Amino acid sequence: MFCPNCGNQMKEGAVFCSNCGYRKESSVSNGASFNLNKIPFVPILCMVAIVVLVMIGYNAFNNRTCRYCTNKVYKQGLCRDHYT
Numbered sequence: 001m002f003c004p005n006c007g008n009q010m011k012e013g014a015v016f017c018s019n020c021g022y023r024k025e026s027s028v029s030n031g032a033s034f035n036l037n038k039i040p041f042v043p044i045l046c047m048v049a050i051v052v053l054v055m056i057g058y059n060a061f062n063n064r065t066c067r068y069c070t071n072k073v074y075k076q077g078l079c080r081d082h083y084t
């Protein structure tokens with residue numbers, strides 16, 4: 001195939017023209033859509049997972065019960081009745 005910009009012969013499957021640096025349009029759009037769809041998706045998924053884990057941990061912490069009864073924990077694993 002030949003570069004549409006300068007006419008230099010390009011390697012088959014080459015993204016850039018080695019002579020003038022021209023970018024093939026189809027490769028650019030494919031690369032852009034890949035970058036937009038795939039790359040930020042993983043950090044967002046990680047953030048969602050972290051938020052869910054933090055919320056579960058927060059709820060577990062708040063919903064702890066006294067080690068001697070089923071009352072809500074007041075301090076140091078004990079409810080108000082058992083904490084002295």
Ligand SMILES: [Zn+2]
Pocket residue numbers: 003004005006007008017018019020021022
């Ligand atoms: Zn070129």
Ligand SMILES: [Zn+2]
Pocket residue numbers: 066067068069070071078079080081082
């Ligand atoms: Zn208690």
